[in-house]
Amino acid sequence: MSKFFYPLIDNPYRKKDINEAVKVLKSFKITSGIKTINFQNTFKKKIKVNNALMVNSGSSANLLALQCLINPYRKKRLKRGDEILIPSLCWSTSLWPIIQSGLKPKFVDVEKNTLNIDLNDLKSKISKKTKGILIVHVLGNSTNMNELIKIKKRHNLYLIEDTCESLGTKFNNKYLGTYGEFSSFSFYSSHQISSGEGGMICCKSQEDFEILKALRAHGWSRGLKNEHKISKQNKHLDKRFIFYNSGFNVRATDIAASIGLSQFRDLNKFIKTRNINRKKIINELNKSKVRDKIAIIEENKGVKASWFGIPILLSKKINKKLFIKKIEKDGVETRPIISGNFLNQPSIKKYNLRSNTKMKNADYINNYGFFIGLPTKPISSLIIKKLVKVFEKSV
Ligand SMILES: Cc1ncc(COP(=O)(O)O)c(C=O)c1O
Incomplete structure (x- = not known):
């Protein structure tokens, strides 16, 4: 029994969520597979993002977004020391992927009444070195996205939306996570929906999507649009094991995807x-x-x-x-x-x-x-x- 009569979150899982996970376990196919693909597609359709990839956490989603921006397969990419603006009211792994990617964070204050980034302070912090903004949509709330997009366009900046705390929020009838080049979501247990641990990385362009797919899984060519072409260019290699890019392994399991999908439907x-x-x-x-x-x-x-x-x-x-x-x-x-x-x-x-x-x-x-x-x-x-x-x- 919890010592709290008013806990942060009651058990977030329903019987039907767990039954979905049990079905996956009984299928003996529990690594990232068909359930993950189903969840990605359902998510993409509802939130109206161009591309969605499930990962093992919201933190991993942020990491992939920043790593994608510095990736050599990107035609235009950021370079060491480029500045990214970030609100000082942020989560640890909103910030660290910026540093882990060789970029420089510059902190911006927030508004007391919305908890979100202060757009006036943001404007005052933009310099020649500024190349992007990582905003955090705090606890379901958001800044004025129209104003933010104007600033982004005026200064030609990338926008990463850390939407880990705001799945389902709309600004002017458009879901958060659809405004930036990248957006991240978290399905940790206290959030809007939960898959145990889990997250989603979304992006606008097909170029970024191909990079993200490789980064998610070892840098592998597997599942990339030009997988066939890559294998033809590398005839000396076993075509099943071609490492085309750098990479991590931040895939989610189908167990998590089945729980996440079941919750997402509600x-x-x-x-x-x-x-x-x-x-x-x-x-x-x-x-x-x-x-x-x-x-x-x-x-x-x-x-x-x-x-x-x-x-x-x-x-x-x-x-x-x-x-x-x-x-x-x-x-x-x-x-x-x-x-x-x-x-x-x-x-x-x-x-x-x-x-x-x-x-x-x-x-x-x-x-x-x-x-x-x-x-x-x-x-x-x-x-x-x-x-x-x-x-x-x-x-
Ligand atoms: C704003 C924000 N970004 C990122 C994360 C990281 O998400 P996860 O716990 O799924 O790694 C959190 C975590 O709660 C968060 O609040």
């Missing part, structure tokens, strides 16, 4: 139930005496959010550490908003990545922000009342 249902739960909780919080002591993050203009949690900022009068300690003790599980201002992490110091500008809002979110979960099943009014009472007791 994405709209999850979004709807979560929205109903969210409204009920916010209504109660707004009627309570914590009303003036907290700010609940709302959808940005133009955004139809797909939430998996409720991000909250405490007022400055409240000691966050103490508050979190109290509500966790009373059975409400919490998490920081991503990892707070990532510039505060020890790895930043070790790799000498500090920024010479202040991240005022990321720091505020770091010091006063947290989120609670949002179940995919209807929540009882009894639990909501208990949740609000715990909040009231702890402020």
Whole structure:
């Protein structure tokens, strides 16, 4: 039994998800195969991306996107030291693939009210060396994508959308993950849908898709569009084992794909139930005496959010550490908003990545922000009342 009456996420899997995985196990074909292909195709059609490849995590999806941008098979590619702008409120593996690919991150502050990248700060950070933007769509919310795309076009920048926390969110009726050259998604257990571990890397161009396929699986020529041509050019080799590019192995299993696909089919249902739960909780919080002591993050203009949690900022009068300690003790599980201002992490110091500008809002979110979960099943009014009472007791 969980020690939390209000956990971050209840068991995210239904019997029918597990039954799909059991079917895969019973087929004895459990490595990446037909289920993975089915999931990719279903995903591609619904989200309306040009190309989708399932990988073993959202982190791997980010890694492949950045590695693709520096790949020698790309006609136009980034070179060592080129700058990528990134919000300081980001996840570890939003950032590290930039450095692992020999590129240079430049940090941008975020907005307090949306948690997303501050477009004015972004504009002020663009220099001749800037070649791309990696944005993070935080906890189901988004920046103004119209404005961002204008900036991207004006300065001729690549856009990578880290959509690991925002599967199903739309901006102006278009899914997040369809705006950039690349987008990544995560199916980790606390997110909008889960496949246990898993992710998706999507891209616009066919050139990038071919590179991503090779990068995902050892650099192999297998499954590439010009596989036949490559084998003809390399007659001295066993045509089944031609390593055409550099590579990783970040494939997902069909077990994960079957669970992911089963959940993905119910994405709209999850979004709807979560929205109903969210409204009920916010209504109660707004009627309570914590009303003036907290700010609940709302959808940005133009955004139809797909939430998996409720991000909250405490007022400055409240000691966050103490508050979190109290509500966790009373059975409400919490998490920081991503990892707070990532510039505060020890790895930043070790790799000498500090920024010479202040991240005022990321720091505020770091010091006063947290989120609670949002179940995919209807929540009882009894639990909501208990949740609000715990909040009231702890402020
Ligand atoms: C914004 C963001 N990007 C990337 C990831 C990495 O996803 P995964 O856990 O599937 O590797 C996460 C993880 O939660 C995340 O929050």
